[in-house]
Amino acid sequence: MFKFVDVKYMDILDVPSLFIEKGKITTLVGASGSGKTTLLRMLNKMLSPTQGKIMFKETDLVDINSVTHRRQVTMLSQNPVVFEGSIRDNLNIGLKFQEKSLLSDDALLSMLEKVNLKKGLDTSPNALSGGEKQRLALGRVLLLNSEIYLLDEPSAALDDETEETIIHRVTEYVRKDNKTLVMVTHSKAMAEKYSDTMIEIAEGRCQSIRGCKRERSY
């Protein structure tokens, strides 16, 4: 689905070759500052390689309209931002940006349940904790029903138990609809458990790419 050809981004990332498979869950692991987020942002076209090219479905990303691309390859940032308004507004805003129809309150509440956020739709998101904001942003992204998801540390601000629940639900959702997921995670154990392929990055280079024997089946 994504193919890296001699990609470099300044002196932060150097990926001579990499292939990310369609319909699979790929995790990026590595120390902080190793280039994981840079790689993820390049897949979403928020950054462009300073050298080399990234092919998406056989087309060079340079030739694909950035806005159109981001509407099918949806990313969750590491430090999600909440917009003005209520939780309802924040859940709907992605759909609004993508000029899609807004969802009913029932659909929004069901998403809040999926991301384990027990709050009313009229609540102000400013009152939420860091972990709750992260889950709200995750819900906002999942509502977009995209073909490909890029999640940057979706569980960084969560406690272990919530992290497990959230990752389990997200991967379950992705597999059920045969979507593609690329996820940055600090936890190798979580990567081993839930992904098909784990890419280890250190100092801007892919150190290893290996398949994971998932313990769970869906």
Next chain:
Amino acid sequence: MNGVIDLTVFQVGLAYIFVLMVLIIVRILGIKREKELIIASIRMTLQLILVGYALVYIFDNPNPMITGLIILVMEAFAVHTVLGKYKNKLSLPMKKVIAFSMSMGTLTCIVYFLLIVVRISPWYEPQYFIPIAGMLIGNSMTGISLGVKLLLDGMISQRALVEEALILGATPQAATRSIIRNTFDAAILPTMNSMLGMGIVFLPGMMTGQILSGTAPTTAIAYQIAIMLGILGAVALSVIILLKLGYRTFFTQEVQLQTGLLDN
């Protein structure tokens, strides 16, 4: 109506008592502003004397080339003033947008105002063209200057929101919608406030000048109403062109944020 009282050089000289008064006050208060005050007073006097004589010549010898040249100088000065305020903070495309919006916004309104509303003849009649163009350009300069500041501030302070919107698949226009809305609102607010206070809180300078020079108050008011509407149009048009073209300069062709501009 009584005739106009001509001021003699001696009478004008008497008005300098106010400068003397301010000089005494700043001296007593220990504010070191004497030098600037004297320079400002001398500069203002010299500039106005020169402009006065220049206008006498221009009004006596109407010429489309001279009128055109004066408008060009006014536009260039206004653009230069705005650019000078934000020296290193503006990209080259943004500077071009400022020059374009200033010229397009004001020239459109000047032409409409003089040819359709006032209906001057010949079209370059300097007695009307120069003061009216000056008012429209001056007010648009203030509006554009405020617009540039607020657009820059908005892009810097709301950078994270704009970037998040892009990540979620927004177009640059949608991502900056609230910044543009707030900036436009704030940039035309001074003009709207001055419209609200006009005639009650203060008598506008143009009207005062006309009345002092012997024009009937009703004529002066008719001109003032028309010119205020012209100013509103010129400010609004210049600012909206600035914003509609200006926000794009913060994005690359790949629809990524021009981060270098926002790091200052």
